[in-house]
Amino acid sequence: MYSLYSWGSPFKAEGLYSFDPACISIQTYLQLSKAEWQLHNVSSTSVSPNNCLPALTCGQAVIESGFWRIVEFLKSEGYDLNAGLDEEQLSQSTAYISLVQDSLVDALLFSWYLVSENFVESIRPRLAKLFGFPLSLFIPTQLRDHAEHRLESRGIHSVVTTETNTASESNSSTNTTFLRSKIPRIYLLAKDGFKSHEDKSTNPVYAQAKKCLDALSKKLDKKEYFFGAKPTALDTVVYGYLSPMLYPDLPQSTLKSMIIDEFPNLSEFCDRIHAQMEPPSMGPEQNWAAGVGSMVKQNALQFASLRSYSLPSTQDDPELASKIISVAGALGVFFGYAIYKGILSVPGTRSKTSVALPSQVISTSDILSVVKGGSS
Numbered sequence: 001m002y003s004l005y006s007w008g009s010p011f012k013a014e015g016l017y018s019f020d021p022a023c024i025s026i027q028t029y030l031q032l033s034k035a036e037w038q039l040h041n042v043s044s045t046s047v048s049p050n051n052c053l054p055a056l057t058c059g060q061a062v063i064e065s066g067f068w069r070i071v072e073f074l075k076s077e078g079y080d081l082n083a084g085l086d087e088e089q090l091s092q093s094t095a096y097i098s099l100v101q102d103s104l105v106d107a108l109l110f111s112w113y114l115v116s117e118n119f120v121e122s123i124r125p126r127l128a129k130l131f132g133f134p135l136s137l138f139i140p141t142q143l144r145d146h147a148e149h150r151l152e153s154r155g156i157h158s159v160v161t162t163e164t165n166t167a168s169e170s171n172s173s174t175n176t177t178f179l180r181s182k183i184p185r186i187y188l189l190a191k192d193g194f195k196s197h198e199d200k201s202t203n204p205v206y207a208q209a210k211k212c213l214d215a216l217s218k219k220l221d222k223k224e225y226f227f228g229a230k231p232t233a234l235d236t237v238v239y240g241y242l243s244p245m246l247y248p249d250l251p252q253s254t255l256k257s258m259i260i261d262e263f264p265n266l267s268e269f270c271d272r273i274h275a276q277m278e279p280p281s282m283g284p285e286q287n288w289a290a291g292v293g294s295m296v297k298q299n300a301l302q303f304a305s306l307r308s309y310s311l312p313s314t315q316d317d318p319e320l321a322s323k324i325i326s327v328a329g330a331l332g333v334f335f336g337y338a339i340y341k342g343i344l345s346v347p348g349t350r351s352k353t354s355v356a357l358p359s360q361v362i363s364t365s366d367i368l369s370v371v372k373g374g375s376s
Helices: 021-032 067-076 087-114 116-131 139-153 167-171 173-181 185-190 204-220 233-246 254-262 264-276 288-306 320-341
Strands: 002-007 037-042 055-058 061-065
Touching (some): 021 087, 087 233
Antiparallel strands (some): 002 055, 055 061
């Protein structure tokens, strides 16, 4: 039996078992190819030799990681969804997969992380619950920052608007905008007093996604799957990227409305595959405490290697002790204030079994495979 290590999911109630489209794609491939596999939700890429998820293992050995590598391995094992395709169809499949992985991911990231209402009211709370305390304090924000950086590097910017409802508000719009700019957005959103980064269908990121959806819709036409009556790798990828747009409920759901209203054959296609996606056999999940311990151990080893495996002493840095006390004190004040204000709560003790493979907490460099490139 294969073990698939995948980013976890805040959308299990909706029938999705990861928040990463690449991970969902491989899960779908394994399901439709009838392979025997078990799913392990992790919060680190350390199980993969190239720091990439999803990762497929057999026993304690990592076989392959990344979408294409896993597909090629499964093909050699006799689980080849593309077995019935000729060379021209294989070329078409590769081209469409590249189009999906490059074009649709930007729209998904924009909708999840840069539409403030979606991020504050839905995505951030779900991710915080998924990762748990204390990772919930910074992982959702890191994901948003990575998404924003990726989109800005591709020339995609969010549109900030201020809505006014009365003539008097319109006359004082300049002062209102100035005052609101001084108030934290999360507070304004909680009070329904301001909406920024609104989910407008006219945003260029949606125009790009619409071109991709139109091409996919025409390719699918009235067929059950993209190349006929049997699913292929292309079908798993399209489902992997469209399902996070269709099934989670968001306050502003331009992508979902666009797919259902303008490309109903794609919506029906996803529903057909969604109905076949049975809950996978679940392996032990990664314990956040083990992840934090692994991170501390790794950083300690890295620091020791830089100092020729010698620990720092007060002779090297006479102020070292006071620095450590200052940092510890600052952290104590921060967590105390956060708990007092209700920004976070300490979860109850839960019994979990750690993943058998070595693990470490998420780092900034390995946050989300889709953010770093959209494909593997």
